[in-house]
Amino acid sequence: METQALTASFTVIPNRHPASDEERWLAMENPVFGKVFTDHMARATWRDGEGWADHRIVALAPLPMHPGAAVLHYAQQAFEGLKAYRHEDGSVWLFRPEANAARLAASCRRMALPEVSEQDFMAALEGLIAADRNWVPGTPGASLYLRPFVFASEPSLLVQPAHEVEFLVTASPVGAYLSAGDTGVPIWVSRGYHRANPGGTGEAKTAGNYAASMLPQQEAKEHGCQQVLFLDAKEDTYVEEFGGMNLVAVRADGSIVTPRLSGTILPGITRDSILTLLRDEGRNVEERDLALTEILEGVESGEIVELFACGTAAVVTPVGRLASEDFDVTVPRVEGESVADAVLARLTDLQYGRAEDPHGWMRKVLDAPEG
Ligand SMILES: Cc1ncc(COP(=O)(O)O)c(C=O)c1O
Known part of the structure; x- marks a missing residue:
């Protein structure tokens, strides 16, 4: 499948009706995984022969979609999931985002969808996190879950790769996903x-x-x-x-x-x-x-x-x-500390900036606030 990179960075059109501070605090207090969404989303559109265009950060809103959109019928779609972590100094970091970019590209190839380049994947994430910086939790174990996805939007019931495709990223503040309790x-x-x-x-x-x-x-x-x-x-x-x-x-x-x-x-x-x-x-x-x-x-x-x-x-x-x-x-x-406990601590210490990052896995996306 032809690949044309999104070269320009994402244009930001701010949400004119973002959640109030109080609404946001309430929403972030104890979010059910993937049920709370931030004020914005990143978006770009691909057309066969034209490539990716209209890359923008806009207010989160329902997508008007033709009932014949190919994804609704044949599931031509690929997605990712990764998290942004707030460090103690207030800066915000991603963990191995280039690995997610590579996996999304591989998934797109398998699904005969146009690839999103690493550069464009990063630009979408960075633009969205900057627009929704107040939504990145600072509480222990919490993070901002990012959901990049690519899908066939072309109205067509033909079983063939779509000629119109959307790339979006949404963001959701999250806490723990599974409750293991004491027994696993x-x-x-x-x-x-x-x-x-x-x-x-x-x-x-x-x-x-x-x-x-x-x-x-x-x-x-x-x-x-x-x-x-x-x-x-x-x-x-x-x-x-x-x-x-x-x-x-x-x-x-x-x-x-x-x-x-x-x-x-x-x-x-x-x-x-x-x-x-x-x-x-x-x-x-x-x-x-x-x-x-x-x-x-x-x-x-x-x-x-x-x-x-x-x-x-x-x-x-x-x-x-x-x-x-x-x-x-x-x-x-x-009895005592399990390998699971120990590796969880090592990984999360690294992700939340409490330990050194010997493999260079962390990528800073927002500086610590001044002052
Ligand atoms: C089927 C499946 N296996 C494994 C994983 C774990 O992948 P990762 O560690 O990249 O989140 C996921 C989650 O993305 C998944 O959906």
């Missing part, structure tokens, strides 16, 4: 449903993958579980990932095992960062096929001492229970 999150292992097939769209971040995960997610809820874990579609044997997070296992000898990026798993940026931090500690990290039976037997025998989910939204969340139609296994909490 209960997980339902889906037997009847798969998330992705070889050659399908599993490694793209695209709407249809999530639509397909909702029924199994509902099944998980009906069994008292918070999240669903999928097995591979080909052999129905190997664990792949959760509906919206990657999985990591810790063995009794301190080594780490996680499913390899097989083409049907989303290459999580949190996953990659955590594996890097764990390798920095000198741990042995294996990325390979990981059978469900290896996990169940490992938990049973004590060979596997921890399981955790990782992703931008959930950060690092311990798994407390694995259940399905034919098993129900409790993952005991480790």
Whole structure:
């Protein structure tokens, strides 16, 4: 697909009716994940033969859309999720945004959508964060969740790549995503449903993958579980990932095992960062096929001492229970500090500027306020 970069930076047309200070404070007090939106959004439009144009930061508003817009019928869409963190001095930072830009470009290629360049991705984020600087929380564990997305807006019922495409970014103040409590999150292992097939769209971040995960997610809820874990579609044997997070296992000898990026798993940026931090500690990290039976037997025998989910939204969340139609296994909490606790602290210390950033992952987008 032809790629034409958005070269100009985004023009800002301020929201003339932003939330009042009081409305904003109330909205930010205890936001439900992804339910509160800031005053602005970034937006650009692509037309075949013309490329990207009209890049702007405007008031957040509903999108007038033709009922024939291709995305509504064929889900030609790709998206991202990343967070902006406020440091103690008031400055605002992104964590590895160029990795999200690269993954969005890869997802766009898979979905036959025009790519958004890294430069334009960054310009949209920086423009939006600057316009909504007061919406970046300063409370511990909170952040501004950014949702870049690209979709086919062309009114057309033909099954073909759209000639008109929109790129948008919205922003939402967020707190914690999953509540792990003291016992960890209960997980339902889906037997009847798969998330992705070889050659399908599993490694793209695209709407249809999530639509397909909702029924199994509902099944998980009906069994008292918070999240669903999928097995591979080909052999129905190997664990792949959760509906919206990657999985990591810790063995009794301190080594780490996680499913390899097989083409049907989303290459999580949190996953990659955590594996890097764990390798920095000198741990042995294996990325390979990981059978469900290896996990169940490992938990049973004590060979596997921890399981955790990782992703931008959930950060690092311990798994407390694995259940399905034919098993129900409790993952005991480790005594003292777990690997999940330690790596969560290392990662969040880095993200919130409380620790050094040896890998140069943080990118400053707003300076500390003067005075
Ligand atoms: C299916 C899936 N797997 C894994 C992840 C974790 O990816 P990341 O760490 O980049 O947020 C996500 C979240 O984006 C996801 O939706």
